[in-house]
Amino acid sequence: MANIDSANQQAVERMMDARPILKGVAPARDVIPGMKPNLLLHAGPPIEWERMSGPLRGAVIGALIFEGLAKNEKDATSLVEKGEVDFAPCHHHSTVGPMAGVTSASMMVYILENETHGNKAFSNLNEGYGKVLRYGAFSDEVIAKLKWMNEKMGPILAKAIEASGGIDIRALLSESLHMGDEGHNRNKAGSIIYTAKLAPWIAKVTDDSALESEILKALGENALSVLNPVMACCKAMADSAHGVEGSTMVTTMARNGTDFGMRVSGLGYEWFTAPAEIPDGLFFPSFTSADANPDIGDSTITETAGIGAFAMAAAPAIVTFISGTPQDAINASLEMYEITVAEHKHFTIPQLDFRGTPTGIDIRKVVELGIPPRVNTGIAHKEAGVGQVGAGLVRPPMKIFEDAVRAYAKKYKL
């Protein structure tokens, strides 16, 4: 058996050395490996329709309507129940999606290319706030917005990104972490940088100034516009660290609204799952934790890659999510150093004297110290289509780490 520490070091070096560049935008079916018309990708570990939570079901229905495979909810449901729709985790197709993460064949997706290791990762376009598919909404206005994004904004973004020669998302994150973002729940600065970087190219490739204005407004007003490229960037990083023999480092954490799933670099493609928990946080007007769906979304890829809640110290403006003071934000990051393999070479935290972010979760340390990773997250309403009801903190169930440690002992005959 390989030395665990050196295997983890190798894995984390790969994760940190990965340099994912946003290279373009294209329909999923053209770029995502294995994508096909009746396949819907979703967030989290594998799940069948019967066990899907409200927001994920809503997003599935919306995607089938968007694809023209169903006319309405009833139609979509019966299509699924007849077994005519295939489901697979985004993660099985080098893809990640926030919240429900539902990605269908025609949807425009960002293409990230890891220049260091050559692998690619994909993520859909961010819809902004309010009634959105990722929270399970599928009303006409939701579908209309998706169509506008796909038909109007997507092609322009594709041209603009191509014209720009690519955008280095790792570098963008390094910068936004110094501007109060942690890269998961707070992407305000990053989204502004992203918009600023794209704006000249959007202007250059768009003839229609009204459309140009609409696109810039959509990007600039959406404090999450960069979240999806960021997630795909983290996915490309994590994938490049996967498959290191003997490594106990986590390369996937993802939730489908029912289960929390995890995969480990040295344990192949086995998912370790347990029921997802209800996040603890702050709620929008008139909502309480009774309205909340269990944890959902692939956005935990940010924590997997060493940002998000792990970089909480960099984002004091959102400390209220974790009930407190700027000191609590610093403590949150300090806690994550205890369960990680390295301090990031490229992502640093000014508030910690530019210490690298805690990077590469080691399942051994999680179990030994009893500290599950922290995850910053949006909170979805448990019913399809209501949308986001709050934001806060959640931790993966301890069981998945314990199971992974046992599986490791079995695989490596300890």
Add this chain to the structure above:
Amino acid sequence: MSITKSQIRSGSYYDSVVLMQLQRNLLTLPGVEDAGVVMATPANLELLADSELLSDESKTAKPEDLLIVVKAGSADDAEAAIGKVDELLKARRSATGSAYRPKSLAAAAKNLPAAEWALISVPGRYAAQVAQEALDLGKHVFLYSDNVAIEDEIELKQRAGEKGLLVMGPDCGTAIINGIGLGFANRVNRGSIGVVAASGTGLQAVTTAIHNLGGGVSQAIGTGGRDLKAAVGARSMLQALHYLAKDDDTKVIVLISKPPDEEVIAELLTVASQCGKPVVVDFIGFAAPASEIGNIYFAAGLDQTAQLAVGLSKSNMRTPEVVENSHGFVRGLFSGGTLAYEVLAGLQNFLYPIYSNVAIRDSQELENPLNSKAHTILDLGEDDFTVGRLHPMMDNDLRLRRMKQEAEDKEVGLILLDVVLGEGSHPNPASELGPAIVSNRKTRKDLEFVALVIGTDADPQKIDEQIKQLEDAGATVLRNVADTVAYVAARLATQSKAIGVLLRKFSEPLAAINVGVESFFDSLKSQGAQAIQVDWRPPALGNEELASILEKMKA
């Protein structure tokens, strides 16, 4: 009937998280049923509309406006709640939050890189593992925990020795390092007395007495009660002794323990005799061979220990000379039985193993007095030897033959003789012993002879002439037992085998990681030391199955 009131504040920006917190606080106010505090962006207005919180007036708010909406049981309650908004926005937690408490030693070491020490007081079954981790991180260990297996203690101390680190304990309750008390310790003046103790209360009694007598302590190092057992071999005490010997701030060294195992005494006192500083020894209940041997002072009890140490620290005595080291075994060929016995009583504290036909301890019994082994002290006046011949005080024949026999043993480095003058003794012993010494030294140039001459200048043998003859033959002449013991012990001192890499100077100011009993952390802080507390929990939160897998994963 609920009443909804709203307020628009133009151009006031707040982060949404601050507003969500504010909204949560509004909900706790009397009569408030629902509340919304948002920047009035279209998405947020929609959200309020969905919750039936959006009035016509509110609809006029612009995205850069702060919109506050409260739904309450009465208009008064709603107004009152809105009136509280400023107060709530200004409200700050009184505390700015407390510093992070790491859960692992590794994190603590990162967060306080200056920490050179780890104080460990976790339950005994986990203590060795935590101590091992501290050593791996390059920290000296103060191990308060008890119920640690002696095998673990040996392994820890061996490991520490290899890395130039010190393990105090297990079951070490007290120490004073660079003026900072660790565990249970008194606040005492700093000074020039270095204390090493295998007994916690012994250390406290002596350090306080030193303070009360006007002296001061440079370092007080605990070792744990088992350190002086043969199996452990006084590894910690030896390390500490070496440290204090080199330490410029230490003038006098004090060793405190219950009586150690015999081979341990020999090694400790040998090292002490070589350290170049006065050493006050209190092996509680130990039968000291003399009150002083060379630079070693044997104290009777803790109080006398402190008195002797303070006296020595204030005196301007010269640093004792370190006798140049020789090697090999001593063979003592005595004509006087009591002299042999007393020399044995002294040397047994320095040389191990040592044998005799007048053994003090059972382990010293020589099976065959005709054949010496290792260090041997022989009383040639014993019946075994005197049957049919004159006593060796009158007749040197036996001693001359035995000298030759010993000289032929290449492992012998020093032959010790007594020369007892006076009425009835041989009229000129040196005239026979001198030439024999010369002749033996012809074949064994490295062999040293030491003669303990007992007599006065009024004795018929003319003591000065006796001494001159012996010295001319190449012997070292000494005049009393204590000096003889000190000299021989120093000449044959062997290098300690167990101490490993010498300890680096302890850094000031002291910085430490505390794992376990929190009052030790508080005490460090109140003494002005830098400290960090580890929120320690058993590995895998006490799940033995997982903990054992994790242990295997470390291997």
